[in-house]
Amino acid sequence: MKLLLLIFSALLLNVCGAGEQMPQSIVIEVSDKDVIVDGDIVSDLSSFFSAKENCPESIVIMVDKNVEHKNVVAVMDVVKRANCAKISIASI
Numbered sequence: 001m002k003l004l005l006l007i008f009s010a011l012l013l014n015v016c017g018a019g020e021q022m023p024q025s026i027v028i029e030v031s032d033k034d035v036i037v038d039g040d041i042v043s044d045l046s047s048f049f050s051a052k053e054n055c056p057e058s059i060v061i062m063v064d065k066n067v068e069h070k071n072v073v074a075v076m077d078v079v080k081r082a083n084c085a086k087i088s089i090a091s092i
Helices: 002-016 043-048 069-081
Strands: 025-030 035-037 058-063 087-089
Touching: 025 069, 035 043, 043 069, 058 069, 069 087
Parallel strands: 025 058, 058 087
Antiparallel strands: 025 035
16 A cells, blocks of 8 residues: 555656645545554544645545445545545555
């Protein structure tokens, strides 16, 4: 999963160019045990977003293929309630 995160970061850098500022984004990793936001385990995703003033420009939800569908929907629901407009999903 960390390898995919590194690849995704490299792709963002490549798309934005070395001299340009990267867009603000958050990567949420969803496994069967944990929800990890930008490398840190988060016990309550709703509290994480309520502590932020604005939703970042983009959200990337990386989902382990073994995660139950209802768990992915729950994460997407929290992200949508945080008024995040651009949401991407990657299955690994």
